[in-house]
Amino acid sequence: MKFKGLLLGLLVASSSLFAADFISYEELSSKLKEENKKAGTYATTEEVQKALKAKDWLVADVRTMEEWAAAHIKGSVRIGRQAPEKGLALHALDMEDKFIKPNLIIVCNSAARASIEAETIRKMGFNQVKVYDLYSWIDECNPVVTKYTVKKDKGGTGLKFGNFYAEHCKSKK
Template sequence: MKLTKLMLATTLLVSGAFASEFISYKELSGQLLKENEKLGLRATTDEVKKALHSKDTLVVDVRTPQEWAAAHIKGSVRVGRQVPEKAIENFVLDDDGKLVKDKLIVVCNTAHRASLQAMIFRKMGFTQVKVYPIDEWIDECNPVVTKYSRQEYKDGKHHRFGAFYAEKCYEKN
């Protein structure tokens, strides 16, 4: 009985000590993003463009389904933040379970969520994991596709609406 009380007290003290070191999401993701930038692990737009055509690099979007539907980079894949560690296997392993894409560029709106997820992907053994904000892609007048970029009707007709650009990009032309 005394041992049980001692263990409970120890557990409460230890958990209390960790609680005092709590870091908010905003603070943690900001720290990780700064670390990625300092270590040169923030991808450039050119790196993303090259990765989209690379055999060993995957562009992974960790945003919500709604954000993905609104705009995403053509050729990227969405794994979301629900269970991305399992979902990523669908895109980086061959039929024999061999890793064929060992480099990632992780995308989200501002690269904060991407920084959190990149930390986990690195621990999974990917050789290079960089982060990238889709906001930068859009601001540099690169096209995005949406869930509504292509509609398929039951009668077999396909309507392509093409890629979309930020409004400021149309004003330039």
């Protein structure tokens, strides 16, 4: 019995040593977002608008399929988080695995997931990798598109599909 108690105490003490090194998702993503801002790799809305028109830039979204379906930037591509390298290969490389879009802006809602993914993607050989948050895009009165249909979302806008704007932007138009 004493041995079990000693073993349990030792296990708890050793696990707390390892837990001291653990960084929470919020802490890690906040730290990486700040690093991107300081390094100049947090894209501006103007940079995203230019990238959408440029031949050598790709705007890639790492959000879930459901988030993407609800609202995304027209002209961006969804690569997801589970296997972004496959999505990037599809959109950024030619048949011989050479870059056709060597510059990348990674998008998610708040740039938290984008900042984490950027750490790995930068090591894949892209010339420039920046992060951006969809909230800024929406708040600055840029349109988003949706994949919802009247069959799936009966409370939607009927057959009026296209660009959607934040409520506060409607009074400006």
